[in-house]
Structure formats: structure tokens, C-alpha cells
Amino acid sequence: MKNLEIEKKTEPSNRVDALLALRSFACLIVVISHCNPPRNGIIYKQYDLSWLIFSHGGIGVWIFFCLSGYLMGKVFYTQRYTINVPGVINFWRNRILRIFPLYYFAVLILSVFVYSDILKIENWGYLLRIITFTYNNSLPINWNGAMWSLSTELQFYLLVPFIYTCLSPVLKHTKNILITAIVIIILIFIARYIVWVGFRNQINLDMQYAYRYWYTPLITNLDCFLLGFLVNSLIISQEKHLLYFNKLVSYHQTKLKVISIFLLIILYLVTAYHLYHQELFLLPNRDGTGIRTATSFFIWQPLTALITSFFIFVFEYDVYHYHNNNGNLSLAGILKNPFKSIDFFGNVSYGVYLWHIPVFQKISPIFTTQVPIEAFYAKLNATLIISILLATVTYYIIEVPFGKRKMYTVNANK
Template identity: 60%
Template sequence: MEKSINYLHLPKVFQNNNRLDVLLAVRGFACLMVVIIHCAPPRNALIYQNYDLSWLIFSHGAVAVWIFFCLSGYLMGKAFYTERYSSDVTGVINFWRNRVLRILPLYYFAVLILSIFVYPDVLKFENWGYLLRVCTFTYHPYVASQPIAFNDVFWSLSTEMQFYIFVPFIYNLSKPLIFKQKHVITAAILITLIEFLIKLLSWVSFSHQINHQMGYAFKYWYTPIFNNLDIFLSGFLVNTWIKYCKPKSSTTDNKIHQKIFINKKSIAIILMILLYLFTAHHLYHQELWGLPNRPGGWRTITTIFIFQPLTAIITSFFIFAFESDNYHIYTKNEKLSFAAILKNPLRILEVFGSLSYGVYIWHMPILLRIYSIFSSDIPIEAFYNRLLATLSLSVLLTTVTYYLVELPATKFKIEKTDPRLL
């Protein structure tokens, strides 16, 4: 047995669990949000009784990425708080090793294929520095003075990998300092204030550029790891909040707690729906996304200062609502399969979540190749065709690369990891 995996401290495993993995389903929904907005939904395309409802399909891609980050922060923290990894040298190395084996095989395979067949300019000698940034997870689309075409979504994987480096240090730093729920609240407020000051500094320095040039918005507001630590850490702190929840002492208290918990789940779902609707409406009507001749940056203070902490709060509450009832019980869910879905049809919502990493990587180059094929006098028809083709081809390519690239790499892992971990 590996020293880093302390099985003695894990609670009993229940083998016959076949429940819906809600976080995996949310991950799939966030991935779908990204694909939808990248397929360029048309404005003024859904009109009902003189009401323009087109904003309903303008999913906010940035919000989707922040949901990814919050989920990742929670799951990475949970790996240590539930002692699946110890915080000593061996445990930390095993944690990093498993993260590398999860991300790098498909990532580098995609870099190779895309460099040869989709973005060959990146192989030119003068662009090798750009390619080096891609390969070392220090990439964002505007990293060069003259942007070079490549898969834009790779920036978020760079930010994720940078966060993984910090996770063990964050855990060891926070464990002796944050051991009560009031400490979690204090830490959350402090982190939010620090992030606000960082964003305020960027805004004061480059407000005009951030408003009008997406390159500046990416470089100084959207992609840096330190501008996203609040969203990662909000998910991370959910572990501490749940860990130090006071247990209920009586049966009556437990029944009351269970009713409240069910209500929390309903509230969490409603809040996530409202988050989508609010941010989509704002993207359409305030940011004027998709409007011809729109400046390339972000227009509003709401987007720049409000949406990220709002997403962090709602996603963290969602995680708490669905995880706090079984956090202290290490349940082994039945492997997702056709038989499992037949027994619990809700688990079909997990399918896209399981495919989300591959779909996220492949959808942009696929869209680049097929975009011009789908044209129509009816813009919404062209959008639907693009979306369906992109999703279908992405799922197909994801399935192929899973068996050819990802699955062989799993045999080198120290342990089987949570399928929700990106």
C-alpha cells in the first residue's frame, strides 16, 4: 500500500450506490455552455410575440469556466481533506503524478495533432516560443504581441495546472489556520477583498483597453492564476465548511436537518438556473455580445467585478448542498454504464460530464473546420446545425482518444481518482 493513501481513516465503502453524480452533471452543463457560445448564437433569432428571447441561448462562457474552477478547487481540496492523499512529500508527489497522468496524455496528443493538421503556423521557427508556452502551461491566446492561431480554450488548462501546483501548499497552510466555520467566513471575505483589489488595480491601469480589446482583458483580468484564486479557493473552502459542521445529536434534529437539506438542494438548483439566466441576459443586453462592430473587450463593471464572486458563491453553495450529506462517507458509486442508467435514468446527465474534458479540448478546432460549411438564410438554423455537428464530432473524437490515449495512461496512476476531477 502506498504511504500517501491512508485507507485506515476512510469511512466504510458502500458498493451498491447508483446515485446521480450531480457535480459531474454540472460539469457537463458548464462544458455545454462553452460550446454553445463558441458556436456563435445569432442575435434577434428567437422572437415570440415581439419579445426577443435570443438571450436564452447566449450562455456566458466565462461563467462556465469559473464553474469549472470552483468544482476543481473543491475536488482537489477534498482529495486531501478526506485523506486520499497525505500531505507529506510522498502524498504530494502522488497527487501531482495523478494530475499529470489525467491531464497531460490527451493534452499533449491534442497539441501534436492540432499543430500538424489545424494550426501549422505554430511550428514555424519564429513561433516556437509560442509553442513552448503551450507545452509548459503558461499559455493564453494573446501571449504573443502578434496573436497566433491556436486552440484558445487551452488557457484554462494552463490555469488549472498552475493551481494544482499550489494545492498541497494551500492545504498545509490552511489546515492549522482554518478549523472553524467562522474561520471559513473570515478567509472567504479576506480572499474576496484581495481579489477585488487585484482586479481594481488591473481596471485602473487598463480600463480603456479592457473595455475595447479582448487581448488586454485576457492578459490582465481573465486568465492569470492570481485573478482566479478566489474562485478556486471558494470551492476549496467548502471542504472546511463541511468538515466542521456540527453533527446533529437527536433523531428529531436529524429529521429537521434532512428537510432543510432537501430545501437547500432545491434552492441550489434554482440559484444555478438564475445564475445562467442573469448572466446570459446581461451578456446579450449589456455586453451586446454578437453585435456587429462591437468592441472586443468587456464593457460593464458588472462583468468585471460582480460575476466572478457571484459565480463562486452560488457554485460553492451548490456543492455544499449536494455534498454535505455524504462527505464523511466514502461511497463508491456504481460505474457509469448502460445498465446503471437503466436502473437510475437520471445518471444519463453524467454522460456529457464524463466526456467534458475531451469535448472541451476538441470542440474549437472542429468548429474552426466546419463553421463555413453550415450557412443558411435563417441564422438560427445555421447555429443549430453548427452546434449539433460540433457536439457530435467532439463526442466521437473524445470517445476515440479516450480509448487510444487516456485509458492506457490510467494504469500508471497510484489509485483510481474521482471521475469528476479534470
């Protein structure tokens, strides 16, 4: 692939990494949703504004999936890995080094100190599903529910080289890319519709059916991954028409970035409002029940993928080949630009994602205030602080050392 000749920046910038900020946003959405915000907790002049803190955890997960699809595609488009046996094995090896060490460390710690029932001999079959990445959050015993998404992620990683081989030769023009995106959305919509027709009553009544047949399977999340993947093709295709494209996009660059951020905020607000008023989330008599509306089932996933893909595109198109020219995260960098602390949260977000549910479950009994909203904020802050501390420790003693073992193509853009 012939890289676009763009003048390289000689000095690393100290700007906030947009993708790490997006990862931080997604992680925060998930953590808030798992801290059980109270209904009727924020009342202003007889208006119930509690929905503002009812973040839709699924939105955070789908943002993660879309971002993962983009990044996994990018490592092949930028020739960090080659499409041959050594290159593909290297890709899978590096994904293992990224996911496995912290994941299995968390499984060990949680099995011994938090969810010890999983070690009983009658539950070994469930433990096997967890360690083989076939966990789908529908086990009959208590476990860290957030871990299901790692199973879906890993299954996607297995397909990435084949997806790149099949799609990259035909995605040379913008028209083909947009048609492919539409086809993907339609095909996955059909897959969800088949599930909806076959299990609609069960999905309405029992969240376990929603987890098992809609929320966790790779096939019903594939549009999130693939739309993110297609952003690479869109950026590469535009390089052939750079003069026209730069005039069009560069002129409106700031506006487009503001619009993409605004769309993410609107997505949060609309889905939170819908979760509170239509799905009746955390209403006492709906505990454990499933998905009420077709909007949740059919609309939010592709909409999240489209908005996230747009965000990635407008922030990445002009730094696509030089994304790492952003300087190393350091205390000095944070002091110069306090917003760089968002990058730190993004870096440790994998650990925060793994630790926050067991942390929340352990600290919840400590906060016994009779004011629900006060208890919620106390639990949320404590969960975030403790999870970030644990994630920071495991980041430096597990993630960083294993990350240094990764291997790339010798002449790749690093």
C-alpha cells in the first residue's frame, strides 16, 4: 500500500487522544450503568430528571466494539501486520498478549476472593466457559457480568484477517464502501429480526434470553465491529482524492468534530431517556425482566455504530498514518494539559472495565444513607476510585510488561 505523502510533524503534540477519550467515555457509561442509579432521585420543580444518570451500558459496549473494529482493521491497512501465515499468527499472538494476561489474572482473583462458588465441582462447567471465552452472561451463578464482551471481542479477532482479505480488494471507492455499510446494516438487522420473531416473548420477559440470543452473540453485534472496520477503507479511499477532500473537510474540520461530539452526547441523552421512560429500567417490579421495545432491540446498535464511526473518521482522517505522534503520557504532559488525564483513564479502561462490578458489589453494603441519590454518588465515586487504583496497578505490572512482548512487521508504521 502506498502511503500518502504528508509532511510529518517533528514535535509530538500534547493534545488529548480522541480515541482514548472515546474509550474513556464508553467505559464511564458502562460503570455508571452498573452502579444502579436510583429512580426518582433527581426531582426539579416536579420534573423527574433522574433519567440523566441512567446511562445505557449497551451504548458503551457497542462503542468499544466499533472502536475495536476500526483499530483491528487499521493494523492491517497500515501494514503493521501482513496477510500471510506469519503475519496473521503474529496478529493473533499480540491480541492474546493484550487480552489474556489481565483477563486470566482477574478470573483467578475473582474466583478465589469474590465469586468462590465458581470453584465448586458442580460449577466447573461454568468456569470452563469463562476461561474458554464462551461466557455470555447467562450463567445460573453469580459472576462478573462485564466479562462477556471479551468473549465477543476475541471471536471477532479470529475473523479480522479473513474480513480484511475479503473486503479490502473491493473497497477501493467511496460508493462501494457506503453500499457495503448499508448491506451490513440490513443483513444484521435481518439476523436480529429472526431472533426477535423466534424469541420475542422470552426476550420481553427474561433478560437471560436477551443476553443469550441478542446482546452477546457476535453475529448480532457484527455491524458495530464492521462499520468501525470500514472507516479504514473510507479514509484510504479518500487519499486518492485528497486535494478535493482536504478542501471540503479541512475547511469544516472543527465543525465536523464538534458535530461528532454533539452526536455522542445526544446519543447518550436519548438512550438514557428511553431506558428510563420506555424500558422502565430498574423499576422494582421489572427486576430481571427483558427488553420491552423494538427500538432497543433494532435501533440503538446500528445508530451507535454509525455515530461512533463518524466520530472516528473526523478525528482520524488527517492523522491516520501518524496517530502515535501524540507524545508519551506523563505527569509533565498532564500538568501542561490537564485534559491529558483523560488519556490515562483510556489507557487503564480495560482494567476498570474488568474490576468495577466486583468492586461495586463489595462496597455497596458500606453506604447505607437513606438518601438514594447520595448513596448512588458515593458508590459511583468509590467504585471509580478503587477500580482506577486497581486498574493502574494491573496496568503497570501486567499489561505493560506483556505489551512489550508484542511483535510487528519490521517495516510497519508503528
